[in-house]
Amino acid sequence: MSKLKKENKILDKLKNVFDITGEIKYKKRVSIKADKKNVSSILLFLKNQKGYIHLNHISCVDWIEENKFELIYIVWNPNNKLTVLVHTRIDRENPVMENIDTIWDQANTYEREFREMYGIEFPGLVGRKEFILEDWDNIPPMRRDFDSQKYALENFATRPGREDAQDVREAIQKRSGEELPDFAKKYSRD
Amino acid sequence: MDNNKNIEQVSKIKTIGIPTQEEIKQAQIDFSPRCTSAGRVNDKETQKMVEYIMNFARKHSLFVLAYGTGCGAIEIPATMTSRYDAERFGMRGAATPRQADVLLITGYLSTKTLKRVIRVYEQMQDPKYVIAFGSCTINGGMYFDSYNTINALDRYLPVDVYIAGCMPRPESVINGIVKLQGLIQNGNAGGGKCYKDNLDWYRENQQKVIKNWDFPDDYNW
Numbered sequence: 001m002s003k004l005k006k007e008n009k010i011l012d013k014l015k016n017v018f019d020i021t022g023e024i025k026y027k028k029r030v031s032i033k034a035d036k037k038n039v040s041s042i043l044l045f046l047k048n049q050k051g052y053i054h055l056n057h058i059s060c061v062d063w064i065e066e067n068k069f070e071l072i073y074i075v076w077n078p079n080n081k082l083t084v085l086v087h088t089r090i091d092r093e094n095p096v097m098e099n100i101d102t103i104w105d106q107a108n109t110y111e112r113e114f115r116e117m118y119g120i121e122f123p124g125l126v127g128r129k130e131f132i133l134e135d136w137d138n139i140p141p142m143r144r145d146f147d148s149q150k151y152a153l154e155n156f157a158t159r160p161g162r163e164d165a166q167d168v169r170e171a172i173q174k175r176s177g178e179e180l181p182d183f184a185k186k187y188s189r190d
Numbered sequence: 191m192d193n194n195k196n197i198e199q200v201s202k203i204k205t206i207g208i209p210t211q212e213e214i215k216q217a218q219i220d221f222s223p224r225c226t227s228a229g230r231v232n233d234k235e236t237q238k239m240v241e242y243i244m245n246f247a248r249k250h251s252l253f254v255l256a257y258g259t260g261c262g263a264i265e266i267p268a269t270m271t272s273r274y275d276a277e278r279f280g281m282r283g284a285a286t287p288r289q290a291d292v293l294l295i296t297g298y299l300s301t302k303t304l305k306r307v308i309r310v311y312e313q314m315q316d317p318k319y320v321i322a323f324g325s326c327t328i329n330g331g332m333y334f335d336s337y338n339t340i341n342a343l344d345r346y347l348p349v350d351v352y353i354a355g356c357m358p359r360p361e362s363v364i365n366g367i368v369k370l371q372g373l374i375q376n377g378n379a380g381g382g383k384c385y386k387d388n389l390d391w392y393r394e395n396q397q398k399v400i401k402n403w404d405f406p407d408d409y410n411w
Binding site for chain 1: 301302305328329330334335337338339342345395398399400401402
C-alpha cells in the first residue's frame, strides 16, 4: 500500500475529523460517503486545510427505487493531483440541500441547474428560477419518473415512419442465416 | 331643336376624328409602355418574361442568413470556403434577417430556439426560402423522444428543401442548393406566401409548443 500513501493519508484524516465512510477507488481517487449536514464542513475543510481548491463538478443521481437523490461533489488538489468525491444522499420527496456557492462561486451554476432539472431546493441561492428551460410547466425533466417520450408524443407533431421499415436485427439474421439467442431478441424493436 | 343641332354637330365632329373617352382609354392601354409602374405588368406574356428574369436573378444571388442551430452549422464553413465554394452558386452570407433570402435550419430545434427562429423568419423579406438540414428537422432524428426539441419542422415553418442525412456532407448541401435554385426558376419555391395565407394554422401549431407567447400583437413583417 506504499503506492497509495497520499490517498490513505487524506482518507484517514477525513475519517478522524468527520463521521464518514470511504474507500480508495483507484490511484489518485478517493471516494467518501458523508451525511447531508456534514457536506459543507467537509468541503470547507478540504478547501481551506488540505488544498483542494478546485471544484471539478457537482453531479446528481436519481435513485428512484430508494427514494433518494445522490449529490456528488468532486474536488481536486492541484499540488498532489488527488481527487476526492464526496457522496451524499438526500430525501427525494422534499429535496433540500445546503447552498455551497459561498465556498465556490461556480457551484451557483450547478445548483441552479439542479433546481431546474431535478427540483432540488437550495436555500439562499441567487439567480433566476428559469435557467436553461423556457416556460416549463411539467415535473423537472431529469427526474426518472418523467416520461420524456410520452411528453414528446403529446406535445410535438410527429411524422409516421415508413411502412416497409424492417427490424434491423431480423433483417440481418435472415440475410446471414444465423440464430439469435432469446435474450437478444428481447431487445429488438417491436 | 337646339339639342338635335348639338347631336348633329357631335356626330359630325366624331367623323372628323376626335376620339371619345373610351377610345382614349383604349389608346392609353395600347400605346403605353408595358410596365406602367414597378411590379405592375399588363399582359401575361410580359409577366412571364419579367418573372423569368426575376427568378433567374433570384436563384443566382441567394443570401443566406448567418444563423445556425444544432450541429449542422459546422458544415456551413466547409461549404462556403475554398474546397466546396458555395459562392460559385451565388450563395453567400447575410448579416441580418432583412437582408437575407435563405434561412438554413441546420439541425435540431429546441422549443426555445424555435421561438427565435420564427421571429427571424417573420423579419425576412419576401421572397424567402427555408432549407432544413438533417433528419432532426424531418422526423426528430436521434432526438425523437427529447422533451425540448420539436420533431417535424414543417408544422411550424414552410420548408422548401429538405436535405437528408445526419449530418449532410457539403456535397449534399450543395445538391440542396441546386435543387432550391431549380425550384426558384420554376416558380415553385417561396414559402412566404404559403405562410401568410395559412398563418392561422402555423400560429396554432407554434402556440402549442411555445407556451409563453409574448410576440408583439401588431407585429407586421
